[in-house]
Amino acid sequence: MKPTHIEHIGIAVTNLEESIEYYENILGLKCYSIEEVKDQKVRTAFFQVGDTKIELLESTSDDGPIGKFITKKGPGMHHIAFAVENATEALQDAEKKGIRLIDKVSRKGAESLNIGFLHPKSTNGVLTELCSK
Numbered sequence: 001m002k003p004t005h006i007e008h009i010g011i012a013v014t015n016l017e018e019s020i021e022y023y024e025n026i027l028g029l030k031c032y033s034i035e036e037v038k039d040q041k042v043r044t045a046f047f048q049v050g051d052t053k054i055e056l057l058e059s060t061s062d063d064g065p066i067g068k069f070i071t072k073k074g075p076g077m078h079h080i081a082f083a084v085e086n087a088t089e090a091l092q093d094a095e096k097k098g099i100r101l102i103d104k105v106s107r108k109g110a111e112s113l114n115i116g117f118l119h120p121k122s123t124n125g126v127l128t129e130l131c132s133k
């Protein structure tokens, strides 16, 4: 696996609209997309910063992954996503090297990217996403 850049940084928020205001009014970024990802029980908002995006994640359900994260840790940085050539191959490559996976093969995430997660227990505590077009 050889990531080309940080595709996005995922940030868990309690209120998407209020958080968008901060990124627009204080940081001067422009939200270009709001999208609901039903199987992840989240609404997402995206900002482009160079090659990298900020992905805000608001839970639509307390029992979804972001809902649980916020209950346990509060809002804040949730994951880092690296762009790779082929997310499924990158996941399998990591597994061969002994990394615990959350996703064995990639699935469709926001922006129709193929995504998969490495388990934070294997990645120095950082939930790590691999994504490809």
Ligand code: ZN
Pocket (backbone or CB within 6 Å): 008, 010, 055, 079, 081, 129
């Ligand atoms: Zn993500």
